[in-house]
Amino acid sequence: MTEKIFSVIVPSAGTGSRFDKNLPKQYHKLNDLTVIETTINELLKSSNVDKIIIAVSESDNLISKQNFIDNPNVLIIKGGLTRAQSVLNALNEPCLDSAKYIVVHDAARPNFSYKDIDIMLSQLIDKNLDGIFPFIPLSDSLRSKSKGTMDKKDFFLVQTPQICKKVALKHSLISCAEASIEAPDESFALERSGFLVDKIIGNRGNIKITYKEDIQLISKFNTRSGTGFDVHRLEDGKGIVLGGHFIPCEFSIIAHSDGDVLLHSIADSILGAAALGDIGKFFSDSDVANKDIDSKEIIDFCISKINELGLEIYNIDTTIICEYPKINPHRENILGSLSSILGVNENKIGLKATTVEKLGIIGKNKAISVQTIANLKQQ
Numbered sequence: 488m489t490e491k492i493f494s495v496i497v498p499s500a501g502t503g504s505r506f507d508k509n510l511p512k513q514y515h516k517l518n519d520l521t522v523i524e525t526t527i528n529e530l531l532k533s534s535n536v537d538k539i540i541i542a543v544s545e546s547d548n549l550i551s552k553q554n555f556i557d558n559p560n561v562l563i564i565k566g567g568l569t570r571a572q573s574v575l576n577a578l579n580e581p582c583l584d585s586a587k588y589i590v591v592h593d594a595a596r597p598n599f600s601y602k603d604i605d606i607m608l609s610q611l612i613d614k615n616l617d618g619i620f621p622f623i624p625l626s627d628s629l630r631s632k633s634k635g636t637m638d639k640k641d642f643f644l645v646q647t648p649q650i651c652k653k654v655a656l657k658h659s660l661i662s663c664a665e666a667s668i669e670a671p672d673e674s675f676a677l678e679r680s681g682f683l684v685d686k687i688i689g690n691r692g693n694i695k696i697t698y699k700e701d702i703q704l705i706s707k708f709n710t711r712s713g714t715g716f717d718v719h720r721l722e723d724g725k726g727i728v729l730g731g732h733f734i735p736c737e738f739s740i741i742a743h744s745d746g747d748v749l750l751h752s753i754a755d756s757i758l759g760a761a762a763l764g765d766i767g768k769f770f771s772d773s774d775v776a777n778k779d780i781d782s783k784e785i786i787d788f789c790i791s792k793i794n795e796l797g798l799e800i801y802n803i804d805t806t807i808i809c810e811y812p813k814i815n816p817h818r819e820n821i822l823g824s825l826s827s828i829l830g831v832n833e834n835k836i837g838l839k840a841t842t843v844e845k846l847g848i849i850g851k852n853k854a855i856s857v858q859t860i861a862n863l864k865q866q
Contacts, residue, residue: 491534491535491536491537492535492537492587492588492608493535493536493537493586493587493588493589493590493604493608493650494536494537494538494539494540494582494583494586494588494589494590495530495536495538495539495540495589495590495591495592495648496540496542496573496574496577496578496589496590496591496592497523497526497527497530497539497540497541497542497591497592497593497594498542498566498570498573498574498577498591498593498594499513499523499541499542499543499547499550499566499573499594500542500543500544500547500566500567500568500573501544501570511547511549512595512696512697513526513594513595514549515696515699515702516702517597517702517705520554521553522594522595522597522696522702523541523550523553523594523595523597524553524554524555525597526592526593526594526595526596526597526599527539527541527553527555527561528554528555529597529599529600529601530592530601531555531558531560531561532601533601533602533604533605535604535605535608536560536601537560537586538560538561538562538582538583538586539560539561539562540561540562540563540564540577540580540582540583541561541562541563541564541594542564542565542566542567542573542574542576542577543563543564543565543566544565544566545565550563551563562580562582564576564577564580569669570670570671570672571660571663571664571669571670571676572664574591574656574660574673575657575660575661575664578653578656578657578660583653586653587652587653588608588611588650588651588652588653589650589651589652589653589656590604590608590648590649590650591647591648591649591650591651591656591672591673592647592648592649593647593695595695595696595697596646596647596693596694596695596696597696597705598690598692598693598694598705599648599690599693600690603621603648603690604648604650606687607619607621607648607650607687608650610685610687611650611652611685614685615683616683616684616685617651617652617655617677617682617683617684618649618650618651618652618655618656618673618674618677618682618683618684618685619649619650619684619685619686619687620645620646620647620649620650620672620673620674620684620686620687621645621646621647621648621649621686621687621688621689621690621693622643622644622645622646622686622687622688622689623643623644623646623688623689623690623691624639624640624643624644625639625640625642625643625644626639627639629642643686644689645672645674646689646690646693646695647672647695649672649673649674651673651677652682655677655680655682656673656676656677658680659673659676659677659679659680659682660673660676662676662679662680663676663679674686692705710801710862710863710864711760711761711762711798711862711863711864712760712860712861712862712863713755713756713757713758713759713760713761713860713861713863714755714756714759714858714859714860714861715751715752715753715754715755715756715757715758715759715765715857715858715859715860715861716752716755716856716857716858716859717748717751717752717755717856717857718748718854718855718856718857719740719741719742719746719748719854719855719856720740720741720848720853720854721738721739721740721741721852721853721854721855722738722739722740722741723737723738723739724736724737724738724739724740725737725739726738726739727739727740727746727812727855728740728745728746728747728782729747729748729749729807729814729817729821730747730749730750730821730822730824730825730828730838731747731750731782731783731824731825731827731828732817732820732821732823732824734812734817736811736812738811738812738852740855743772743777743778743779744770744772744777744778744779744780744781744782744785745779745780745781745782747782748855748856748857749805749807749821749825749857750782750783750785750786750828751766751782751785751857752805752857752858752859753786753803753805753825753829753857753859753861754766754782754785754786754789755859756803756805756859756860756861757786757789757790757793757800757861757863758789758792759861760793760798760861760862760863761792761793761796761798761863763792763793766785766789769785769788770785770788783828786828786829790829790830793863797865798863798864798865799863799864799865800829800830800831800835800861800862800863801835801862801863801864802831802835802836802837802861802862803825803829803831803835803836803837803859803860803861803862804836804837804839804859804860805836805837805838805839805857805858805859805860806839806840806841806857806858806859807838807839807840807841807855807856807857808840808841808842808843808849808855808856808857808858809840809842809849809852809854809855809856810842810843810845810849810850810851810852811852813840814840815840818838818840821838822836822838825838
């Protein structure tokens with residue numbers, strides 16, 4: 488597939504009164520970005536995008552404050568009173584004169600992947616379609632006020648992004664306008680004009696933000712989870728290090744590195760959430776260079792790797808499993824150390840400790856283990 492093969496139109500002239508009458512939904516924060524910033528930044532990841540045209544209302548004074556506003560591939564235009572009119576306004580822009588394929592995507596639908604567009608475009612080209620759209624089968628019962636319960640197999644939910652041949656889309660929208668028919672989406676307009684349209688199963692996480700609780704729902708979709716588990720044998724000694732904090736006691740940890748079993752478990756959970764493997768892949772215990780390595784260096788490495796992927800720690804929850812030493816007297820010190828090492832606030836770190844009721848090698852003070860779950864989010 489050649490580069491710069493399609494342009495994108497993002498209708499964003501609505502006020503979203505069902506969401507918040509004081510602030511359009513596309514400008515509410517989703518984690519650290521606005522909804523529309525999240526949407527546009529995902530589109531900009533594609534090397535196939537030639538131009539992104541955003542149609543906004545004439546009174547919109549917030550679009551100029553978005554982080555993509557200076558991107559040369561983004562053009563802001565005046566939208567219309569309806570979605571269809573906003574798309575038509577964009578289609579009339581001179582920069583789209585030579586465009587063959589148009590992607591239309593909702594500004595308030597940020598939880599999608601640009602890679603899905605490439606898949607849909609390949610199908611549109613291979614099947615010589617005029618349009619293609621993602622859909623979701625209904626899972627809940629459907630009732631009509633007048634007809635009662637209806638067969639949900641006869642209905643489905645339509646999503647964006649939708650991809651169309653530009654000529655077909657423009658013709659169809661003009662035809663709807665001339666007939667005073669409001670086109671709810673591009674596939675409707677194309678099918679009304681007799682063009683060939685197909686559909687593809689979409690992603691249930693690709694919801695359109697309509698109500699305020701949708702923000703919280705999407706925030707949960709945008710985290711990645713990973714688990715970590717580590718165990719080390721104990722021997723007689725003068726103390727152990729957990730989370731970078733030294734605890735004086737009558738044991739020490741047997742390990743190739745400094746033996747910080749807590750940081751090792753956290754490191755594995757971070758790498759797992761990022762689908763990067765485990766610490767053994769990067770810090771082999773057979774490599775003499777890793778002898779007595781400070782586990783803080785391992786954590787620094789893990790954080791640098793997830794930063795390269797545009798990820799950061801959302802929260803950590805970890806459980807130390809041992810009979811002795813007792814962890815609770817040292818809990819606040821361990822939390823403070825972890826916060827400093829991980830670069831996150833203490834309120835994002837769950838730290839617990841438990842025993843095994845004197846069972847097994849842990850119960851006999853011959854080993855200590857830690858299990859962790861890490862959640863990462865996009866920066």
